[in-house]
Ligand SMILES: [Ca+2]
């Protein structure tokens with residue numbers, strides 16, 4: 279039953295509401311905040327880049343507690359323990375912070391599938407946990423498509439992705455292989471299958487390429503009674519100007535890859551350089567713990583402007 283609920287949840291996500299624009303791009307920014315807004319620097323962007331999910335916790339802390347925790351973080355960032363944080367160490371930390379939710383997610387699912395102490399998971403085991411309910415289902419129902427997706431489709435797609443993630447071809451996945459299965463967008467050799475799955479979703483007439491109509495149809499379920507939202511017009515322009523690079527009217531695999539997995543702009547590197555510049559008081563291109571603590575508001579948020587209130591609230595922690 280739990281699997282069915284899970285599958286229904288996945289199906290619901292796959293079917294977008296008419297007014298909502300679907301986002302297929304995997305290249306995440308470090309924060310959903312703009313780094314510069316009307317040329318004003320937004321400190322929250324740096325806090326989220328530096329702390330990830332934890333930025334919200336720090337927002338609630340009084341300054342001295344923020345600083346104490348920041349000091350502990352600085353020791354972690356300084357991986358070679360030479361007392362200096364370099365741009366490289368900062369970049370690695372930001373990357374680690376940003377990937378933490380993915381590693382946590384893999385950890386959680388891996389535990390579920392290896393509760394009996396297994397070191398590897400076979401496809402048969404995975405299938406019986408996730409798709410076992412299909413055995414008691416009328417095959418016609420299992421194949422019935424809702425918005426182009428059926429349970430059978432989903433299982434076949436998982437089967438194919440499983441094989442792609444299974445680097446040594448023994449049909450069992452190690453934890454590392456399972457990570458590639460669960461988050462294929464993070465692994466180089468899995469990127470082609472992410473592109474393939476996305477194309478299959480969007481390519482309704484199954485001619486192996488994405489037309490403008492299919493592209494818009496994926497982002498937006500048009501309703502005859504509704505006026506087309508403005509962003510649909512700009513997406514159409516985007517398709518012809520940027521997505522369809524060779525201008526033949528369709529997106530092929532390479533063009534879809536460029537769209538959903540754009541070639542690296544290293545956000546982490548840019549952010550590390552920015553933070554270093556902000557805090558490097560003696561301009562020696564590396565940061566001491568003191569330099570970082572002196573500029574703690576650059577790295578972490580806190581209730582600095584509301585010191586008194588923060589202190590009273592401290593009792594709640
Ligand atoms: Ca394997």
Ligand SMILES: [Ca+2]
Pocket residue numbers: 481482483484485486487488489492
């Ligand atoms: Ca097509």
Ligand SMILES: [Ca+2]
Pocket residue numbers: 522523524525526527528529530533
């Ligand atoms: Ca094209």
Ligand SMILES: [Ca+2]
Pocket residue numbers: 558559560561562563564565566569
């Ligand atoms: Ca320095």
